[in-house]
Amino acid sequence: xxxxxxxxxxxxxxxxxxxxxxxxxxxxxxxxxxxxxxxxxxxxxxxxxxxxxxxxxxxxxxxxxxxxxxxxxxxxxxxxxxxxxxxxxxxxxxxxxxxxxxxxxxxxxxxxxxxxxxxxxxxxxxxxxxxxxxxxxxxxxxxxxxxxxxxxxxxxxxxxxxxxxxxxxxxxxxxxxxxxxxxxxxxxxxxxxxxxxxxxxxxxxxxxxxxxxxxxxxxxxxxxxxxxxxxxxxxxxxxxxxxxxxxxxxxxxxxxxxxxxxxxxxxxxxxxxxxxxxxxxxxxxxxxxxxxxxxxxxxxxxxxxxxxxxxxxxxxxxxxxxxxxxxxxxxxxxxxxxxxxxxxxxxxxxxxxxxxxxxxxxxxxxxxxxxxxxxxxxxxxxxxxxxxxxxxxxxxxxxxxxxx
Amino acid sequence: xxxxxxxxxxxxxxxxxxxxxxxxxxxxxxxxxxxxxxxxxxxxxxxxxxxxxxxxxxxxxxxxxxxxxxxxxxxxxxxxxxxxxxxxxxxxxxxxxxxxxxxxxxxxxxxxxxxxxxxxxxxxxxxxxxxxxxxxxxxxxxxxxxxxxxxxxxxxxxxxxxxxxxxxxxxxxxxxxxxxxxxxxxxxxxxxxxxxxxxxxxxxxxxxxxxxxxxxxxxxxxxxxxxxxxxxxxxxxxxxxxxxxxxxxxxxxxxxxxxxxxxxxxxxxxxxxxxxxxxxxxxxxxxxxxxxxxxxxxxxxxxxxxxxxxxxxxxxxxxxxxxxxxxxxxxxxxxxxxxxxxxxxxxxxxxxxxxxxxxxxxxxxxxxxxxxxxxxxxxxxxxxxxxxxxxxxx
Numbered sequence: 164x165x166x167x168x169x170x171x172x173x174x175x176x177x178x179x180x181x182x183x184x185x186x187x188x189x190x191x192x193x194x195x196x197x198x199x200x201x202x203x204x205x206x207x208x209x210x211x212x213x214x215x216x217x218x219x220x221x222x223x224x225x226x227x228x229x230x231x232x233x234x235x236x237x238x239x240x241x242x243x244x245x246x247x248x249x250x251x252x253x254x255x256x257x258x259x260x261x262x263x264x265x266x267x268x269x270x271x272x273x274x275x276x277x278x279x280x281x282x283x284x285x286x287x288x289x290x291x292x293x294x295x296x297x298x299x300x301x302x303x304x305x306x307x308x309x310x311x312x313x314x315x316x317x318x319x320x321x322x323x324x325x326x327x328x329x330x331x332x333x334x335x336x337x338x339x340x341x342x343x344x345x346x347x348x349x350x351x352x353x354x355x356x357x358x359x360x361x362x363x364x365x366x367x368x369x370x371x372x373x374x375x376x377x378x379x380x381x382x383x384x385x386x387x388x389x390x391x392x393x394x395x396x397x398x399x400x401x402x403x404x405x406x407x408x409x410x411x412x413x414x415x416x417x418x419x420x421x422x423x424x425x426x427x428x429x430x431x432x433x434x435x436x437x438x439x440x441x442x443x444x445x446x447x448x449x450x451x452x453x454x455x456x457x458x459x460x461x462x463x464x465x466x467x468x469x470x471x472x473x474x475x476x477x478x479x480x481x482x483x484x485x486x487x488x489x490x491x492x493x494x495x496x497x498x499x500x501x502x503x504x505x506x507x508x509x510x511x512x513x514x515x516x517x518x519x520x521x522x523x524x525x526x527x528x529x530x531x532x533x534x535x536x537x538x539x540x541x542x543x544x545x546x547x548x549x550x551x552x553x554x555x556x557x558x559x560x561x562x563x564x565x566x567x
Numbered sequence: 568x569x570x571x572x573x574x575x576x577x578x579x580x581x582x583x584x585x586x587x588x589x590x591x592x593x594x595x596x597x598x599x600x601x602x603x604x605x606x607x608x609x610x611x612x613x614x615x616x617x618x619x620x621x622x623x624x625x626x627x628x629x630x631x632x633x634x635x636x637x638x639x640x641x642x643x644x645x646x647x648x649x650x651x652x653x654x655x656x657x658x659x660x661x662x663x664x665x666x667x668x669x670x671x672x673x674x675x676x677x678x679x680x681x682x683x684x685x686x687x688x689x690x691x692x693x694x695x696x697x698x699x700x701x702x703x704x705x706x707x708x709x710x711x712x713x714x715x716x717x718x719x720x721x722x723x724x725x726x727x728x729x730x731x732x733x734x735x736x737x738x739x740x741x742x743x744x745x746x747x748x749x750x751x752x753x754x755x756x757x758x759x760x761x762x763x764x765x766x767x768x769x770x771x772x773x774x775x776x777x778x779x780x781x782x783x784x785x786x787x788x789x790x791x792x793x794x795x796x797x798x799x800x801x802x803x804x805x806x807x808x809x810x811x812x813x814x815x816x817x818x819x820x821x822x823x824x825x826x827x828x829x830x831x832x833x834x835x836x837x838x839x840x841x842x843x844x845x846x847x848x849x850x851x852x853x854x855x856x857x858x859x860x861x862x863x864x865x866x867x868x869x870x871x872x873x874x875x876x877x878x879x880x881x882x883x884x885x886x887x888x889x890x891x892x893x894x895x896x897x898x899x900x901x902x903x904x905x906x907x908x909x910x911x912x913x914x915x916x917x918x919x920x921x922x923x924x925x926x927x928x929x930x931x932x933x934x935x936x937x938x939x940x941x942x943x944x945x946x947x948x949x950x951x952x953x954x955x956x957x958x959x960x961x
Contacts, residue, residue: 315657447679451672453658457621462672462725463645509660512679 177506177513184520188297191527195293196285198531200539201240201250203281220283222270228261231269238272240284244422245414247539248288267422287425293527295423295431296544299484300494300526302435304502304518305442306477307495312449312511313473314379317559321481321495323383324369324474325390326362330485331416332393332400333361338412339404354415355427355486362482365389366474373470379456382470417543418491420530427487434483438476439519445472446512453509491526492545493552498522500559525551572597572729572761573618578627580610580617586625586785587613593780593790597728598759600752602766602776604789606806609782611765612653612733618763619650619731631729645673649727651718653734656706663709663717664702667693670724692720696750712743719747723754730754732764736771744768748775769802770818781805814866821867826874827852830959831891831898831922833915838904839864845956847871854898856891857884857914884914895922900959905932908941916941930959 197208223231233239236253243249244265251259261269270283306321314323322328337357372385401409442449448469451459460466484491502517503509526544529551533542571594579589587610595601603611616622618629620636629636631647639647649670656666670692671685681689693699698716701709706717715735722730732751736744748771755762766772772779773793781789781801789801796802802813813820824847832839832846832855839855840863846853856876858865868875876891878884891914895901901922906912919942922929929947931938938947948958 444678447672447675447677450679451669453661454656454666454669455652455654457616457652457654458650458656458669460621461619461645461648461650462669463641464672465641503660507660509658510665 177508177517180506181516181520184517184524187524188520191524191531192293192297195296195527195531196289198535199284199289200247201281201284203284207281208285220270220272222268222283222287224268225266228266228269231271233271235273236271240270240272241266242268242270242288245541247421247534247541248284249539250284291423291425291428292420292530294428295488296420296527296530297523298428298431298435299420299488299491300498300529301519301523302431302438302480302484303491303495303526304498304522305439305515306480308499308502308511308514308518309442309449309473309477310495311499312452313470313477314383315453315455316380316383317500318496318556319383320493321477322390322490324386324478325365325388325393326369326386326478326481327485327490328390328393328397329365330358330362330482331490332396333364334358334415334486334489335397335400335412336361338415339400339408355430358486359482361393362478362485365393366478366482369478370471370474373474374467379470414543415489418489418545418548419533419541419543420488421534421541423487431483431487434479438480439515441472441476442515443512445469445476446515449473449511453511488544490545491548493548493556494522494526494529497548497552497555498525501525501555570597571595572632573763574630574633575618576628576630578617578629579625580613580622581625582613582622584625588782588785588787589626591627591782591787593787595729595761595763595780596778597761598755599761599777600755600775601761601763601778601780602772602793603763603780603782604766604769604772604802604805605782610785611782614782615650615731615733615763615765618729619648620644621650642673645725647727648729648731649722649725651715651722651730651732651735653737656714656718659705659707661706662703663693663698663706663713663720664689666706666717667702667720667724670721673725688726689720689724692724693717695723695754696720697746712739712746715739715743715747716750719750728760730760730762732762734765734767736766736768744771751775769813769820773802773815773818809872811866811869812872814870816863816866817870819870821870822847824850824871824873825852826854826872828854828874828894828897829899830854830902831856831895831900831918832902832904833857833906833918834864834904835859835862835906835912835915837863838906840867842902842904843867843871843873849960851960854894856894857887857918859911878914888914888917891918892921895927896925898922898927900928900930902959903929903931903933903938 197205233253233256239251239253239256241249241251241259244267303321310319310321310323311317334354334357337354368389369386373382376382448464451462451464456466498521499518502514502521506513506517508514529547530544533544533547536542573595575591575593578591579586581587603614605611617624667689668681671681671689675681675685693702696716696719698713698720701713701717735747751762752775754760776793779789779791779793779796780787783805788805789796797815800810803810830853832842832853834855835858854874855868858868858875858877859880860877861880865877876887878887895918903919906915908916923942923945930950931947932950935949950956950958
């Protein structure tokens with residue numbers, strides 16, 4: 164008995180780790196707001212975040228570029244899909260080729276100081292993006308945890324049920340084949356609705372199987388198969404689409420939180436918080452699943468119902484993130500493990516809040532790296548998360564081998 | 568005889584529509600250990616899963632304490648029946664105590680918060696299974712025997728009236744096997760719960776259980792006490808073994824050797840057992856006699872399927888002796904195990920003297936002076952240690 168692994172007061176430790184997580188969350192948010200190609204001094208960030216600016220600012224979006232008036236302008240910020248935001252001297256503005264499809268908005272500041280310009284960058288570009296990456300990361304981590312518990316398999320991620328492939332497939336139909344889904348297709352959320360619809364359709368198929376199959380592992384295989392099927396469809400579309408569209412699609416399919424607007428953030432937030440709440444409510448049943456479906460059933464768990472609930476919660480979370488930001492790799496796989504190792508617990512009621520906090524922090528940090536390392540170019544988020552996630556997953560698998 | 572806890576009426580079990588066993592009828596009583604016996608794939612685990620409600624019955628009815636299982640709600644059923652299954656549990660960070668607390672699931676509220684009462688019951692369950700000192704160890708770091716105790720503690724924490732265990736002793740060493748059986752027996756008696764289990768260890772089943780239900784070819788073929796099994800030789804029929812293969816005395820089986828008339832082993836009073844086993848390991852057949860049926864040589868030789876000359880205890884050996892002598896006539900070697908020469912073994916002494924008179928090769932495990940004192944001077948092979956054993960076959 165020399166190697167006695169004793170667990171001490173896990174409750175206190177968990178609260179300490181939550182506190183650390185919350186502090187980290189605040190630090191990451193501040194970092195996400197401060198870091199960018201336009202240098203804004205910290206004092207000014209503080210001032211702009213908490214005090215009203217006196218200057219007039221007007222933001223013109225793509226449809227209103229003809230109306231831009233430069234009379235009395237003291238500062239201009241242009242936003243480009245790929246290059247991010249750029250601050251330009253008013254005198255140099257005419258050098259910009261606004262006919263380029265990539266420019267999404269132009270913000271003009273009228274007045275003495277350029278406070279409001281910075282305010283715009285902070286509020287309309289950096290904050291929504293930070294919020295989206297925080298929410299998306301938390302959502303993926305929770306979805307991953309739910310499925311890892313459900314399948315009792317440590318290398319399951321939120322995409323294992325084919326949900327992201329379905330989402331990507333319909334997004335491909337939308338981006339590459341120009342599919343429009345009735346009235347939704349015309350609004351700003353067109354791509355989102357298309358992708359979300361794809362994810363939900365795949366989830367519905369998986370749910371149908373979930374009601375019929377006896378073993379959860381069978382469901383895993385079915386999910387993977389549906390995923391391949393959708394990927395095949397995406398591949399087919401890519402073969403026949405034109406080059407430019409494929410490039411745009413590839414950028415989407417590698418995942419990114421850039422270009423988030425507040426409406427999208429709010430929508431993501433509502434979906435996430437409802438799902439987080441739902442996940443916390445089924446903590447008791449999730450724990451019963453830890454021992455396997457047979458033990459769960461013998462403890463009185465309604466297997467069918469909770470299979471559906473778990474798949475529904477993880478599916479909606481994954482679908483929302485994927486629809487907005489594309490499939491972001493490794494967060495859903497690696498974060499639940501990191502949290503488990505950190506908290507030294509398998510209790511889902513302890514791990515769920517941990518996944519929300521640390522999933523958010525880790526993803527936001529990855530997003531900051533994605534947009535700052537090769538600034539002003541944005542790296543695809545999945546490239547950063549993969550570099551970060553792969554060593555962790557390999558470490559875990561090797562550790563499991565030596566245990567078994 | 569106590570009240571029935573489970574009554575099974577005309578039950579048909581199986582997976583989907585594939586019937587494994589049908590038309591099953593039996594009672595399982597409170598405060599007893601009931602063992603389900605049968606070959607691999609006979610349907611023991613299926614029956615256990617059906618009775619625990621994990622698998623729906625294809626037909627028939629299971630009544631728990633007089634009420635049909637179909638009328639039980641999920642929570643009510645889980646407060647009545649607890650299970651210990653064979654599937655391995657792999658959780659990284661759960662202590663033995665946390666696993667045990669899972670048993671309190673049906674007794675806790677919506678969020679599963681454990682009260683002081685719940686924790687007390689979990690701890691006392693661990694104490695009852697002798698696993699209290701493991702409470703704060705991580706489950707994944709425990710040995711197989713310790714894990715099994717914790718899983719039984721988890722089931723007890725559920726406070727069931729029926730405890731079902733699928734092969735609870737498999738993979739355990741002999742000490743833990745005994746501890747688990749003793750523990751289950753005590754639980755059945757002290758808590759008056761009915762314990763139903765499947766076992767692959769026939770000896771444990773016969774020695775530790777009060778009730779045996781055997782299934783074969785889709786039917787219940789035995790339902791009664793282990794003691795009454797011997798009369799119908801149920802075990803040998805159940806596993807398609809020839810009569811005598813399973814010995815109710817030793818509670819086990821031996822490697823088969825078959826009979827051979829080349830070698831005759833003169834043994835009695837237990838002197839033959841280890842020699843027989845050495846022959847069995849060399850796959851060498853033998854004849855042996857004159858055995859008294861109450862000696863332990865007899866069930867061992869019988870289980871091996873050797874050619875035996877035996878007498879009932881306290882009876883004349885005349886007829887057996889004559890037959891044995893006829894066998895010795897054909898033998899190439901006669902082995903003297905070194906049995907004590909006393910009144911009952913008189914016939915055996917005569918066999919050796921007879922072999923000497925017929926000039927048959929004799930191998931003895933006695934010291935030279937002892938042999939010469941009993942049988943006179945003769946040309947025999949003396950075997951004094953293990954190394955010499957191969958010389959028997961020269």
